[in-house]
Every structure is written in C-alpha cells, then in structure tokens.
Amino acid sequence: MIVVLLGAPGSGKGTQGVPLGDHLHLAHVASGDMFREHLKAGSKLGQLAQSYMNRGLLVPDDVTIRMVLERMSRPDAQGGVILDGFPRTLAQAEALDEALAQQGEGVDVAPYVVVSTEELLRRLSGRWVCRAAGHSWHTVSNPPKQPGVCDFDGSELYQREDDSPEVAGKRLQVYFEQTAPVVDYYRGRGVLAEIDGEQSIDGVFKALVDAIHSRQEPPAAA
Numbered sequence: 001m002i003v004v005l006l007g008a009p010g011s012g013k014g015t016q017g018v019p020l021g022d023h024l025h026l027a028h029v030a031s032g033d034m035f036r037e038h039l040k041a042g043s044k045l046g047q048l049a050q051s052y053m054n055r056g057l058l059v060p061d062d063v064t065i066r067m068v069l070e071r072m073s074r075p076d077a078q079g080g081v082i083l084d085g086f087p088r089t090l091a092q093a094e095a096l097d098e099a100l101a102q103q104g105e106g107v108d109v110a111p112y113v114v115v116s117t118e119e120l121l122r123r124l125s126g127r128w129v130c131r132a133a134g135h136s137w138h139t140v141s142n143p144p145k146q147p148g149v150c151d152f153d154g155s156e157l158y159q160r161e162d163d164s165p166e167v168a169g170k171r172l173q174v175y176f177e178q179t180a181p182v183v184d185y186y187r188g189r190g191v192l193a194e195i196d197g198e199q200s201i202d203g204v205f206k207a208l209v210d211a212i213h214s215r216q217e218p219p220a221a222a
Contacts, residue, residue: 001080001212001215002080002081002083002105002106002108003026003107003108003110003111004083004093004109004110004186005082005083005113006111006113006179006186007113008113008120008172009120009171009175010120010168010172011114011115012113012115012204013084014084016205019205020208020209023205023209024082024209024212026080027071027074027076027077027080028082028084031086034071035049035064045070048063049063049064049067068083068099069099087182088178089179089181090182092182093186094185107186107189107191108191108215108216109212109214110186110191111193111194111211111212113195114194114196114197120168121165121169122140124165124171125163125165125168126140127159127163128157128159128163129160130150130156131155131157132150133150133152133153135151135152191215195207195208
C-alpha cells in the first residue's frame with residue numbers, strides 16, 4: 001500500500017501523518033526526516049545529497065526517490081508507506097511513478113486535505129512557539145492560559161518568521177503553484193481522495209482512514 005499524503009502548510013496534514021501510519025500499520029515517511037537520517041548517518045545517499053547541498057544546489061529528484069525506495073525496502077515498511085512531503089512537484093510525481101512501476105508498484109491513493117486559503121492563513125498566522133522546547137500554541141484554536149507564556153515551562157512564546165501573515169501568504173502561494181499540478185496529476189490517475197480539512201481533527205483522521213481503506217485490496221479468500 002503506497003499512500004501520498006497531500007495538504008498545504010496549515011492543513012493539519014502533519015498532525016495526521018504519524019498516528020495515521022500507526023493506526024494502519026504503514027511506515028510514515030516524511031521527506032525531511034528521511035534526509036536528516038541519511039545526512040546524519042553519512043550513508044552513500046546522504047553523502048551524495050550533501051555534495052549537491054554543499055554547492056548550493058537542490059538535491060536531484062532521482063536521489064530523493066532512491067531514498068524513498070530504500071526506505072520502502074525496510075522491514076517496517078513491508079505493509080506499505082505513507083509518503084509525507086514528497087512528491088511536491090509534477091516532475092517528482094512522474095519520476096516517482098516511473099521508479100515504482102519498475103518494481104511493479106504504484107501509488108494506491110493520494111488523500112488531499114483541503115482547507116480554504118482564508119482558513120489556512122488564519123491557522124498559520126496565529127501559531128506561536130515557546131523558546132524553551134518548541135511547544136506550539138495558537139491564538140484561536142489552542143491559546144495558552146497566559147498570553148505570551150508557555151503553559152508547560154513558562155518560557156516566552158514567539159512567532160516564527162515564516163508564520164507571519166506576509167510570509168505565510170507567500171508560502172501558500174508557492175505551495176499551490178507547485179502542488180496544484182500534482183493534485184491534478186493524481187486526480188487524472190484516479191487515485192486522488194479529497195478530504196475536508198476544516199472538520200475536527202478526529203473527523204479528518206476518520207476520513208483519511210476511510211479513504212485509504214477504500215483502496216486497500218480485500219484479503220484473499222481461503
């Protein structure tokens with residue numbers, strides 16, 4: 001089972017990925033975590049990626065896909081994976097499909113957590129983080145008991161630069177420019193499943209589970 005989890009910054013996709021993987025017994029593969037692991041371990045793929053980064057270049061898609069395929073070969077991923085953060089562009093989606101097809105596999109479902117731009121901006125620009133441990137708070141949906149102070153450790157809350165309304169708007173613009181073709185691509189292949197991301201967290205989780213279950217093959221008859 002190969003799942004591509006799609007959603008804009010602020011859609012709540014990041015909240016759902018790990019528990020979704022745990023619930024469905026699928027390995028949660030976040031592109032950022034995967035890169036950090038290879039770089040820290042100094043693997044051949046990590047060294048190759050680092051060679052591009054040292055020159056100020058983007059890591060080529062084929063290197064990232066090789067990391068994905070390596071991750072999918074591990075024992076904990078034998079039941080399948082949830083790809084979170086990759087592919088981000090149409091070229092990456094096409095290259096991933098080509099690599100998977102060579103192994104007789106393909107993307108089974110691409111759940112897309114849909115949230116209006118207005119709501120995404122509200123969510124992103126209301127987020128504040130504590131300096132001590134990075135606990136996240138939101139002025140509307142999850143406010144601290146005392147404004148500007150973390151409930152857990154009493155440290156000062158600050159707003160990251162990329163959570164300011166101006167930067168958040170630019171982040172969303174870039175995301176939609178890059179990802180709209182990816183959404184259309186998976187829709188055209190009949191694997192896109194649109195999820196209402198403005199319902200409760202539990203509601204989003206249930207909708208994601210249902211969407212993935214609907215694409216899973218039933219067990220073979222005895």
